[in-house]
Amino acid sequence: LIVDENIESTGVNLNRRNSISLPAGLNTMEPLEYTPQLTPESTRRHDGYETSDTFSDGAVSDAESSTPDSEAPKMNLAPARSARKKSILPKRSSSLADEDDQDSRSDLTDITDPSPGNSISSVNSISSLLKEKIMMSLPKALKRRKKPKEYKLRAFVAFLFLAIVGLVGFAHVFYHQQVLQRAYFEKIRFNKEDRVVKLYNKDGVEIALGYLGVHLPQNDRVFPCLHSNNRKGKLCLEWMHKARLYLSYKEEKEGDTQFRCYTFTWQSLHPDTLLTDCYENREQHGHWYGGGRTLGMAWPVELGSVEMSAFVTGHIGRHRWGSVLRRYFINSRGVAISIDPETPLYVSINAKDEDKLCLQARHDKFAYVTHDGLPRLNYSVCTSRNMKMLHSFLSEKALWDGIKEDEENFIVSLMSEPVWQIAPKAKEDLNESTVVSYTESVNTLGFVRQGHVLLNEHWQQFVGDLTLDESRFPTMNETIDIIHRRGFRIALTIQPFISTESKHFAEAVEKELLINERNEEEIRKVPALTRYKSVKSAGMLDVTHNETIPWLCEKLKALVDGYKIDSFYLDMGTAYDMPQFYQLKNNLTNPDHYKSILISQLHHKYQVIGVSGAVHRPPAPTFVSLPTLSSSWESLQVIIPTILTYGIIGYPFLMPGPVGGDYIPDPPGPDEANSNVTFHGFGIGDQKSPEAHLPNKELYIRWLQLATFLPVIRYSVLPSHYSDSQVLEQAEILTTLRRQTVNPLLKALVKEALNNGTPLIRPLWMLDPFDTYCHTVKDEFSVGEQIIVAPILKANTHEREVYLPAGVWKDGIEGSLRKGSRWLHSYKVPGDRIAYFVKMPDNTRF
Structure with missing residues (x-):
């Protein structure tokens, strides 16, 4: 026995590795007093798991695990020193350490005893103790080392399971959102x-x-x-x-x-x-x-x-x-x-x-x-x-192939000359003297050109008479001659409605020219009645009947021949002006197709200056009117979006309403709340007092500024009706601006509109479709691609935000050059000016 020289006293800890070297052949010795406390073949761990491993000096061998206990002394075992490795033994508890210390002291006493018996027994005792310690500690240490691996394995399995579930879920969603979204066609x-x-x-x-x-x-x-x-x-x-x-x-x-x-x-x-x-x-x-x-x-x-x-x-x-x-x-x-x-x-x-x-x-x-x-x-x-x-x-292209030269000239004249609308609300206020006086006032202005004089439906005694009321127009032949000599042309408003008081109602019923009431009795045909504006009861012409249009054209021809009428304005109402239970000779799948049939039938026979509504683009040179608007700032603000929308949906030739609005709003009475009357209030131009029933002066001027750049400028109230000379001066300045700047541009755009259906008044995105700011600007527009207009649309306002698309633009107020693709914040616009910008060549130098 070789005792390490470091063992100097009984206080030496025998747990130090390599402190004792066992002699060769010691492993074959079995001390008599040694009784194994645990059988290697059936060792139960403290955590409840069993092991059937057989240990040989701390090493595990498959061959040894099947060797009987009786043959254990015969096995050739490697020295215990070679089987012991560092970090094998786990850290012991304090109680176990105390017991080991006591054992160590006892063993040390035996070892230091000089007697041979004590030496042998000490060696055997130490050998037995070491083997027992190794056999008990090594499996536990190995099992403890396996626990972290087990947790890692379990975590990995759980992660793998979740990954598989996620992958299956993603595959399901992808299948429904991508695979099922089959590309049946391109893009x-x-x-x-x-x-x-x-x-x-x-x-x-x-x-x-x-x-x-x-x-x-x-x-x-x-x-x-x-x-x-x-x-x-x-x-x-x-x-x-x-x-x-x-x-x-x-x-x-x-x-x-x-x-x-x-x-x-x-x-x-x-x-x-x-x-x-x-x-x-x-x-x-x-x-x-x-x-x-x-x-x-x-x-x-x-x-x-x-x-x-x-x-x-x-x-x-x-x-x-x-x-x-x-x-x-x-x-x-x-x-x-x-x-x-x-x-x-x-x-x-x-x-x-x-x-x-x-x-x-x-x-x-x-x-x-x-x-x-x-x-x-x-x-x-x-x-x-x-x-x-x-x-x-x-866009509908070449729809107007075959247009005559005089029809194209008519379009240009309508854009170059104003439309003078005489449309009092009361029928008695429209008479021969009114027409004569109005045209004299226009000529007195001196700075405007003559144009079309448009009379509303009250030129008849009853709607549907289709003859001038002789009580109010006794010498209309002579009056129209005077109007023609003054340079004006006369246009009358006609409708497909016939009042029950009209002299033609009975004739239309007898000839079955009216829309009938829908019923199941083919023999019993009763005219279906409706209301239209101020007419409380009226029938409606059935344009699908083969005899209706010839009958209507016969009446219109008598007007043209007898009074030398130049053109007509067709006011057809809306789908809801038709009788509720309508039945036409030939059914229409859409009640608005009525308008298209009537326009196309009359266009080939007479000059139609404009129509009140449409669902298809009328043939040239017919203009489409904007809806009736009250005299208010709110109405002024909807003009630009309405014109832009009409242009986009295929109506390039548009006729806005009168400057200042069609009527002055007045709350409807109890009997009129649900009526079919187009408007309530005093008619513009009634002139019962010097400035009665006139639009607000500031509103009128701002409206006139906007109308200067629109395809047609229409008047009902003349600038001279105001006693303020500022209104008259503004009208003269704006008339000059239109004649010198706007009219030549509109004339150049007519060809493009006829050939390509391109609107004359365009949204800013038609100048730059990729500029996102241009997509939402609703209070500016461009005339072609050459002029951008930014009017004032609110009361008591003298500045506004202006956006200019890409390019170089000349300021119409200051005359300075401005670069596009940017906002002009708080841009000043005096009350007598309108903001507009003229496109300059891209290579223009500042």
């Missing part, structure tokens, strides 16, 4: 399960998001159509017994620009199925324009709100839509929607707090009562790289 993805359609531009950027069939149940399955229902070149999908959808695609190219058009056609298969498609109109999906006049006239349309309603003409204030419409909407992201004219269309904008433009096909008991079968929703969505190119592509 479009359609999820047929959720009925979500996405359109993309050429760079793969999403430009439109639509929700199709929003009223179909979400859990309804979709199937491919039966072979008998398929159509060539169209994808067909069917929701059983509810609706069928056809999708088709067409691509066209003009120059280097591609235009893609997708057609969506829904067919209802059940009376209870409501076909509705909606498109996002939030800012990230662009701004929408078009449709027509709405209450408040929002520009863009998403700034307003329209409840779901029939897309037919009406009176703003009582109905959702105005008198000029077109089934066309265009988006600032380069997306346009055109709806088929035969669709029984309902439209909503931001209804029920949803930022969506929604289209719906629905039959009803008034607007679309004549439709047969179940509703169909048919429309096209076209895309291009920007909305300016797209709008030009979709």
Whole structure:
């Protein structure tokens, strides 16, 4: 036995490694007093796990694990010193350490005893103790080392499980949102399960998001159509017994620009199925324009709100839509929607707090009562790289091929010369002396050109007489000759209505020229009555009857031949002016088609100066009027958005209302609250007192400033009617500005409008479709691309914010040059000036 020299006293800790070296062959010795406390083959750990490992000097061997205990002394074991390794034994507790210290002291006493017996027994005792300690401590140490690995393994398995679950969930979502959004055609993805359609531009950027069939149940399955229902070149999908959808695609190219058009056609298969498609109109999906006049006239349309309603003409204030419409909407992201004219269309904008433009096909008991079968929703969505190119592509081109030279000259003359409207509210105030006096006052001004004198419907004794009231116009032949010699032309307002008091009502009933009441008895034909403006009871001509237009033309011919009338203004009312239960000779799928038929029939026979409403662009040289407006600042503010909207939907030649408004508003009486009268209040120009019933002077001047840059300038109140000379001076200055600057530009734009349908008055985004500021400016406009106009539209205001698109612009007030693509903040505009800017060449130097 070799004792380490560091063992100097009984206080030496025998737990130090390498402190004792066992002699060779000691491992084969088995002390008599040693009884194993734990059997290696059946060792139970303190944590409840069992182990069947057999230890050999701290090393684990598969062969040893199967060796019986009786043969253990015969095994060749390596020296215990070689099997002991550092960091094997775990840290012991204090109690165990105390016991070990006691054992160590006892062992040390035996070792230091010089007797041989003590030496042998001490060696055996130490050997037994060391082997027991190793056998008990080593498995625990190994198990403790395995615990962190087990926790790591469990954590890894849990992480792997969560990753697999997440991957499966992502795959499910991706399948529904991407795989199911099948690219049936180029640049479009359609999820047929959720009925979500996405359109993309050429760079793969999403430009439109639509929700199709929003009223179909979400859990309804979709199937491919039966072979008998398929159509060539169209994808067909069917929701059983509810609706069928056809999708088709067409691509066209003009120059280097591609235009893609997708057609969506829904067919209802059940009376209870409501076909509705909606498109996002939030800012990230662009701004929408078009449709027509709405209450408040929002520009863009998403700034307003329209409840779901029939897309037919009406009176703003009582109905959702105005008198000029077109089934066309265009988006600032380069997306346009055109709806088929035969669709029984309902439209909503931001209804029920949803930022969506929604289209719906629905039959009803008034607007679309004549439709047969179940509703169909048919429309096209076209895309291009920007909305300016797209709008030009979709505009009706060469519609006026074959226009005569004198018709083109008429357009130029109407834009160069004012329209003088004589339209008192009271019928008695319109007489021969009124006309003569009015034209004399115009000539007295001295700085304006003569133009068209327009008389309202009161030139007749009763609406529908179609002859001048001889009691008020006894010598109208001579009066019209005088008017012609003064350089004026005379125009009369006509309507398709015949008052029940008219001398022609009985004749029209007898010849069945009027719209009948809808009933099931074919033999019993009763004229359907309605109201129109001040007429309390009137019939309406049936333009689908073959004899109606010839009868009307005969009456008009008598007027032209007898009084040398130059032209007519056609006031047709709106769809809601038709009888409620109307029945025409030939049914119309849309009551507004009435206007298109009447305009086209009269245009070929007589000069029509303008129309009050339209749903299709009338043939040249007919102008479309803006709606009737009251004399107020609110009315002044809606003129620009209305003109911009009308131009976008395809009406380039527009005739604004009179300077100062059509009438001075007055609260309606109790009997008139729900009447069909167009306006309430005193008529402009009644002149019962020197300045009675005249618009506010500041309002009149600001209105005149705006009208100076519009296609047609129309007067009802003359500047000379005001006693203030400032009004007259302003009118003279603005007339000179129009004659020298505006009229030549308008004349140059006529050809472009006739050939391409391009509006004369344009939104700023038509100058720069990529400038996002231009998308939302609603109180500025451009005349062609050469002049930007920014009028004052609020009372007591002498400054405003002005935005100039890209380019170099000459200030019309100061004469200085200004760089575009920027705002002019707090731009000063005196009361006698209007802000306008003339485009200069791009290479102009400051």
